[in-house]
Amino acid sequence: MADKFDEATQKELATFLEREQAQARLQTSIHNFTSMCWDKCITGTPSTSFSRGETGCLENCVGRFLDTSLFMVKQIEEKREQTQF
Amino acid sequence: MSSFLGGGSTSVSSSDMVAKKESMMNSVRQEIALANAQELMNKTNEKCFAKCITKPSASLSNSEQICLSRCLDRYLEAFNIVSRAYVTRISKERLEGQNTPLQ
Numbered sequence: 001m002a003d004k005f006d007e008a009t010q011k012e013l014a015t016f017l018e019r020e021q022a023q024a025r026l027q028t029s030i031h032n033f034t035s036m037c038w039d040k041c042i043t044g045t046p047s048t049s050f051s052r053g054e055t056g057c058l059e060n061c062v063g064r065f066l067d068t069s070l071f072m073v074k075q076i077e078e079k080r081e082q083t084q085f
Numbered sequence: 086m087s088s089f090l091g092g093g094s095t096s097v098s099s100s101d102m103v104a105k106k107e108s109m110m111n112s113v114r115q116e117i118a119l120a121n122a123q124e125l126m127n128k129t130n131e132k133c134f135a136k137c138i139t140k141p142s143a144s145l146s147n148s149e150q151i152c153l154s155r156c157l158d159r160y161l162e163a164f165n166i167v168s169r170a171y172v173t174r175i176s177k178e179r180l181e182g183q184n185t186p187l188q
Contacts, residue, residue, distance in 0.1 A: 009106055016110055024117050026171075031124050034167045038132055038160065046136060046156040050163075058163055062170040 037061035129160045 005013065041057035042050075050058075137152035138145075145153075 005102060005106065009102060013106065013109065017113065020113055020117060024120070027117075027121050028124075030164065030168045030171055031128060033171060034160070034164045035128055035132070037167055038163050042136075042159065042163065045152060046133075046159045048155060048158075050159060050166075055166060058166045059170045062167055063174060066174060 033062050033065065036065070125161070125164070129157050132160055133157060 037058050040061055041054055133153050133156035136156055137149050
């Protein structure tokens with residue numbers, strides 16, 4: 001393996017990889033959310049289209065999950081502060 | 086350019102390097118796309134089996150097949166809805182983050 005990329009190309013590849021990895025992480029999150037929200041929102045037998053309620057539930061599910069995550073962080077932070085004083 | 090950087094026999098011509106770089110990038114893209122497709126296949130398999138095959142019999146019945154095919158369509162639709170909702174949320178948060186930075 002004597003052939004090496006020059007510095008500019010190495011930098012370009014590093015940036016490229018970082019971007020692709022970020023994209024892949026995003027995809028992974030979306031897979032997880034879809035799985036989770038599918039279980040929560042789609043309770044009946046699949047039909048030829050989603051009902052309005054199901055679509056709304058899926059959208060809300062993502063938002064509320066992220067809210068929950070932020071809320072929990074805040075709660076834990078508060079608990080931590082309480083025990084310090 | 087090659088003589089300036091490496092010189093001698095180990096250096097690669099720049100067009101070779103560009104080709105090598107491109108093929109590297111393409112294989113990364115392909116690998117990620119493949120992983121993505123595999124994840125979708127696993128998930129739809131798991132979710133739709135759970136939903137449509139409630140009592141496994143000797144073969145897939147007609148109604149089970151209809152259910153599976155609808156379920157697949159709905160799961161992909163759900164993926165797109167969730168994806169849209171998440172991306173919208175992220176960009177909204179990013180905009181707000183510029184005004185009120187996190188402590």
